[in-house]
Amino acid sequence: MTAVSATHESPSRERIEASILLAAEEVFSQHGYRGASLQMIADRAGLPKANILYYMGSKQALYVRLLNRMMHRWNEVLEDITPDSDPATVLSDFIRTKMVLGQRYPKGSKLFAAEILAGAPFLSDYLAGELRDWVSSRAAIIRQWSAQGKMDAVDPRWLIFLIWSATQHYTEYSAQVGGILGRDALTEEDLESISTFLEHVILKGCGITGSASNSAPNNSADAHSAGN
Amino acid sequence: MTAVSATHESPSRERIEASILLAAEEVFSQHGYRGASLQMIADRAGLPKANILYYMGSKQALYVRLLNRMMHRWNEVLEDITPDSDPATVLSDFIRTKMVLGQRYPKGSKLFAAEILAGAPFLSDYLAGELRDWVSSRAAIIRQWSAQGKMDAVDPRWLIFLIWSATQHYTEYSAQVGGILGRDALTEEDLESISTFLEHVILKGCGITGSASNSAPNNSADAHSAGN
């Protein structure tokens, strides 16, 4: 259509595809693969349904494309996170990175969650392959830290799962958290408060008295924000 | 059909309804409200589709019935959990109770999770009402503990969310956890190991040096079970 040799992507095509992906991520994350319909996606994207199929091929192709995009965003940020420096900075970075990741891509995170709730039919290979290796390598490092007396001898896998679950909770259960707190969305101060809390509890709980930690011997930080 | 005056429930009716609820919980938990179909539920229950509607009225009625059942199971176990005795036993009980609850009703827990992922259209009242009050009352107690110096002055709401997320993770993300660990399901030893880990990290992380805690000054317990 709009020029560009003939290689791959015209700018308008990219724009349209982006809007479809945005709409699809929203619908899939709310209703899961089976519960989502192309018509809902089309309506949200402001396009006729046939147009969605024209650009994406099929419902399944659109879905796995979203899944892969989210996987790569995940990898990008977390790949370089683990030197074998001190546990405090590494775990602290891990917590905060995971926290902002969930805030940056809330829909994508929910998409992942729905896929796993459904039994991970499209992700089982990824989980048992790439992700498993990622966990193994990090677990090995944590075990070394424990052996060196830098932290308690906790099971590294449970520690990783703990950080995952605690950080993901606020994006994937935003409806629950919001309902209980009485807010539609978490504020910037909430996020900072939560991150600090998690750092405090997890690092201290693992017996890490690190350099980059702001965990005082007692009493963490802010007040309790009054509250419900 | 099978006798019993005419008051309410015949035993055969109860049996059939139970089998429908079982099948429906399975399907709804995997695919969410929209993604589930009455035909799938009927097939899994071994009944014709019309029979499901005969007993349950409608898809929505069946769904909210499952939601309510899970809510009540939840309340039953957790209602009596909070005296104002010492933080260590209370939090420890809370962690372990929540852990076994997820193991006892994995399908129901996933049903809840799917509902909240979808934006909690059927649960918003419950979240902003009953559950919110529950959190408030527990938060008040935790704040007292902090004020009495029994534990660090962490935000009680974040602490509650942390315990929720950490315990729920293993049931709702069983596909992910299983894929990474290379098991189909968690063993009894896994569960004990995880519970001990969470007790250790959370109690110690909150500065609780309780009576009922098995958190040694360093090194928690078991080895690392080799690992993947």
Next chain:
DNA sequence: ACCCATATTGACCGATCGGTCAGCATAATC
């Protein structure tokens, strides 16, 4: 002007959706 690759979409397909209903089966009541 003509061509042609690409973009776009209304109309349509068989399958499945949640739900209704008429009709038959079953079994307690008289």
Next chain:
DNA sequence: GATTATGCTGACCGATCGGTCAATATGGGT
């Protein structure tokens, strides 16, 4: 044994599902 209330379900309803396709629109290259 006739009556009646209830259990049960095949057949069907309009709506919507994912997907196909023919027809049309568009716009640059020649």
